[in-house]
């Protein structure tokens with residue numbers, strides 16, 4: 001066995017740095033207050049933005065695969081996203097027990113800044129079918145972000161691709177669903193519910209049944225993120241209004257009630 005030490009000599013920056021850009025990444029922590037607790041708030045937010053980015057990538061990969069009826073490739077990308085969602089949700093840990101006094105130490109420095117203005121989270125929501133043109137408005141001043149969001153608004157969401165795939169596999173899906181205006185939020189349909197009922201009542205070892213279950217895992221994990229955020233917010237600020245101008249916890253409660261992939265849940269009553 002060889003015990004040679006790693007290389008120390010590089011022309012210019014290290015190959016690690018060239019790939020990871022760690023120097024850039026670890027110098028983006030510009031806190032706004034002198035409070036020592038702000039660092040973990042900022043870094044947790046940045047870590048979550050990175051996970052949002054990976055998850056959007058997986059769901060776009062899955063949507064593309066479904067468009068080509070490559071259901072196994074779509075299921076694989078969705079499965080990877082469930083592991084990433086678990087890691088995303090675990091990153092609530094350092095903020096989950098923030099007290100109002102601790103949060104107040106730097107809350108004022110955040111001004112009107114709020115996660116509500118996260119464009120990558122919005123792309124996740126768009127892919128989940130929670131489309132809304134008004135969500136582009138906050139980003140008018142940032143052309144690249146605005147363009148990416150606008151493109152995402154006009155593209156069919158992940159669930160649109162799922163439903164179209166089911167139609168091509170012979171399930172009866174009305175034209176009103178298949179040709180819906182994809183810039184609007186997805187509304188549940190009795191025919192889509194009937195398709196999932198049929199899939200769930202049948203052989204569990206089919207591509208469609210596996211796809212349904214992995215989508216349900218995704219929906220559940222997204223719901224858990226929303227709830228962990230809600231509880232952390234309730235602990236940190238009670239029923240105060242949010243920095244983004246919303247009613248705070250009561251607004252988040254309403255958001256958390258939105259069902260992700262609604263018919264995947266309602267169909268279960270009919271199997």
Ligand code: HEM
Nearest residue numbers: 045048114115116121232233236242243244245246248255
């Ligand atoms: C414990 C600290 C946190 C508190 C007290 C908090 C509070 C809030 C509040 C009150 C809102 C509603 C909008 C507003 O009026 O501001 C909101 C929205 C949001 N927050 Fe947080 N937040 C916290 C941490 C985070 C973190 C770490 C992230 C990660 C990126 C995040 C992401 C979001 C997102 C994406 C929304 C919009 C949700 C939606 O559109 O449904 N929040 N937050």
